[in-house]
Amino acid sequence: MKRKSTIPSITVKFVALAALVILWTQMPTIISGAVSLGLLWGIMVLGVFITYRVLDIADLTVEGTITFGASIAAQMITSGQSPALATAAAFGGGLLAGLVTGILHTKLRIPALLSGILTLTGLYSINLRVMGRPNMPLLPFKVSSVFTPLNDALEPLSRTFPELAKKGYLSGLSSVIVGVGCLIVIGILLYWFFGTEIGSAVRATGNNPNMIRAQGVNTSVMIILGLMISNGLVGFAGALIAQYQTFSDINMGQGSIVIGLASLIIGEVLFGTRSFRNTLISVILGAVTYRVIIALVIKFGLNANDLKLFVAATVTFALTLPQMQTYARTVIKSLKRPRKAGEPNA
Amino acid sequence: MLDAKDVVKIFNHGTINEKTALRGVSLHLKEGEFVSVIGGNGAGKSTLLSAIAGVYGVDSGNISIDDRDVTRLPEHRRAKYIGRVFQDPMMGTAANMEIEENLALAARRGQLRGLKWGVTASERAEYRDKLRRLDLGLENRLTSKVGLLSGGQRQALTLLMATLRKPKLLLLDEHTAALDPKTAAKVLELSEELIHENNLTTMMVTHNMRDAIAHGDRLIMMYDGKIIIDVEGETKRNLTAKQLLDKFEELSGSSEADGNLLLG
Numbered sequence: 001m002k003r004k005s006t007i008p009s010i011t012v013k014f015v016a017l018a019a020l021v022i023l024w025t026q027m028p029t030i031i032s033g034a035v036s037l038g039l040l041w042g043i044m045v046l047g048v049f050i051t052y053r054v055l056d057i058a059d060l061t062v063e064g065t066i067t068f069g070a071s072i073a074a075q076m077i078t079s080g081q082s083p084a085l086a087t088a089a090a091f092g093g094g095l096l097a098g099l100v101t102g103i104l105h106t107k108l109r110i111p112a113l114l115s116g117i118l119t120l121t122g123l124y125s126i127n128l129r130v131m132g133r134p135n136m137p138l139l140p141f142k143v144s145s146v147f148t149p150l151n152d153a154l155e156p157l158s159r160t161f162p163e164l165a166k167k168g169y170l171s172g173l174s175s176v177i178v179g180v181g182c183l184i185v186i187g188i189l190l191y192w193f194f195g196t197e198i199g200s201a202v203r204a205t206g207n208n209p210n211m212i213r214a215q216g217v218n219t220s221v222m223i224i225l226g227l228m229i230s231n232g233l234v235g236f237a238g239a240l241i242a243q244y245q246t247f248s249d250i251n252m253g254q255g256s257i258v259i260g261l262a263s264l265i266i267g268e269v270l271f272g273t274r275s276f277r278n279t280l281i282s283v284i285l286g287a288v289t290y291r292v293i294i295a296l297v298i299k300f301g302l303n304a305n306d307l308k309l310f311v312a313a314t315v316t317f318a319l320t321l322p323q324m325q326t327y328a329r330t331v332i333k334s335l336k337r338p339r340k341a342g343e344p345n346a
Numbered sequence: 347m348l349d350a351k352d353v354v355k356i357f358n359h360g361t362i363n364e365k366t367a368l369r370g371v372s373l374h375l376k377e378g379e380f381v382s383v384i385g386g387n388g389a390g391k392s393t394l395l396s397a398i399a400g401v402y403g404v405d406s407g408n409i410s411i412d413d414r415d416v417t418r419l420p421e422h423r424r425a426k427y428i429g430r431v432f433q434d435p436m437m438g439t440a441a442n443m444e445i446e447e448n449l450a451l452a453a454r455r456g457q458l459r460g461l462k463w464g465v466t467a468s469e470r471a472e473y474r475d476k477l478r479r480l481d482l483g484l485e486n487r488l489t490s491k492v493g494l495l496s497g498g499q500r501q502a503l504t505l506l507m508a509t510l511r512k513p514k515l516l517l518l519d520e521h522t523a524a525l526d527p528k529t530a531a532k533v534l535e536l537s538e539e540l541i542h543e544n545n546l547t548t549m550m551v552t553h554n555m556r557d558a559i560a561h562g563d564r565l566i567m568m569y570d571g572k573i574i575i576d577v578e579g580e581t582k583r584n585l586t587a588k589q590l591l592d593k594f595e596e597l598s599g600s601s602e603a604d605g606n607l608l609l610g
Contacts, residue, residue, distance in 0.1 A: 195464050197454060207440040208440045212451065213421050216454075218420075
């Protein structure tokens with residue numbers, strides 16, 4: 001998507017960062033919580049970006065995959081496996097979910113939207129099987145997560161600055177560090193992959209399948225590959241989210257595709273899509289922005305039950321923004337156009 | 347080079363919309379031969395090209411390229427042998443990708459793609475040289491998105507892409523039909539240049555009788571899913587539009603050619 005922007009995206013980023021810092025000094029716990037969640041969900045949004053923007057497919061598998069990743073991680077961690085291994089397994093589970101949707105879509109010729117719905121419906125039962133129940137808490141087991149070692153390492157910090165810790169300025173530090181670390185590594189890997197010969201072929205498949213088939217690329221394989229990478233990331237994000245919120249729940253994926261799209265569009269509109277690298281960063285920042293906005297509207301009195309309606313309305317608005325801009329421009333143009341001689345008045 | 351034997355293609359087999367597009371077409375192309383294919387709407391010329399390219403399977407008959415039977419090969423596996431330019435300038439390039447990325451995708455046609463970087467520095471220099479020859483100013487816009495180019499520029503780029511890795515067979519499917527006359531002439535001239543320079547075996551489908559007569563060393567006319575006229579050598583060189591029309595009326599018993607074929 002190309003947008004003409006008069007404000008350089010670097011300025012927008014600076015303003016957004018300044019706003020974030022000001023908000024953080026006012027309500028540190030809420031903002032650091034929102035940023036942590038935003039960063040972890042940002043990994044999922046990168047997955048959504050791959051299907052929705054690169055492959056040009058709205059992949060609903062995401063809703064099942066995020067729970068699948070969370071369930072795998074919760075089950076493995078509570079049965080004594082290492083959190084890192086559990087998180088890696090969740091990535092593997094996501095790859096598999098993507099493979100299933102990919103085969104349904106390309107080999108069995110089921111429309112992409114329906115393929116995703118079929119996989120996510122099947123995953124519901126699988127997730128219940130994996131966890132053995134609808135909700136699996138991690139906390140009562142006193143088990144560790146990928147955040148535990150960092151929490152331990154940061155422990156002395158709150159002892160040194162007890163005042164700061166008490167006001168909440170040190171909360172969520174470990175999850176922010178893990179989130180940023182994961183996003184940097186994943187971002188670099190994605191940037192690299194989509195620059196390679198295979199990655200370029202995946203991008204071309206989403207852009208013009210006819211053209212790339214004529215260049216000898218099997219588009220089915222490229223679509224399957226893209227769906228696998230996307231869902232792998234979503235499963236990975238699910239595992240991290242479960243460890244962050246200390247539980248996995250059968251319904252935690254509900255509405256995640258809308259969250260993904262909201263973050264994606266907010267990121268693109270606010271922070272630009274100049275280049276592939278720029279878009280990756282924008283999309284991640286969009287995920288954080290989305291979480292901060294949600295945290296603020298709840299803080300300022302939106303009933304949490306109305307949240308989904310609010311999000312759906314916001315996404316609808318964001319999706320129609322380009323059309324409205326075009327409409328507004330034609331209206332302005334027609335107003336500005338000087339009336340020609342002989343043309344009737346008004 | 348290219349051998350098509352009794353190729354039959356029926357669309358919507360067994361339904362009320364059944365349409366036999368190719369009724370047993372046989373065609374042999376010699377190495378380096380440049381054939382222009384002409385015919386009215388629904389004559390089967392584009393279907394023939396698509397069948398050769400493998401866009402869809404044929405109902406019966408065989409197609410082989412360079413003595414290799416490709417009848418059952420899917421489109422993407424035949425791409426190794428075939429360079430293509432389409433009627434729609436949007437179809438041959440990826441609009442959201444850069445000019446150099448499009449060229450690099452085409453440079454790897456039919457090759458195994460790996461995890462090497464998609465565009466290398468040495469390629470870039472080569473592309474710049476080749477684009478300079480198109481004389482469209484594209485050599486300085488390697489990283490521009492193809493979507494920003496005009497139809498003519500995109501078609502010239504597609505032509506370059508189709509020939510970047512020398513194809514065994516070049517298929518041009520009415521590739522100038524969507525362009526304005528001046529641009530069409532330029533693209534056609536460029537096609538001629540690339541074909542002669544690389545000695546490419548070529549099939550060029552066209553609606554335009556003048557173009558078909560002026561270009562290529564052989565002319566085929568299709569009518570109702572069959573080849574009804576096939577001239578080459580001296581006869582082709584001396585062919586006039588009038589002769590072609592007369593012959594068409596004589597063979598088909600119809601005068602629809604006047605309306606259907608452009609004299610340009």
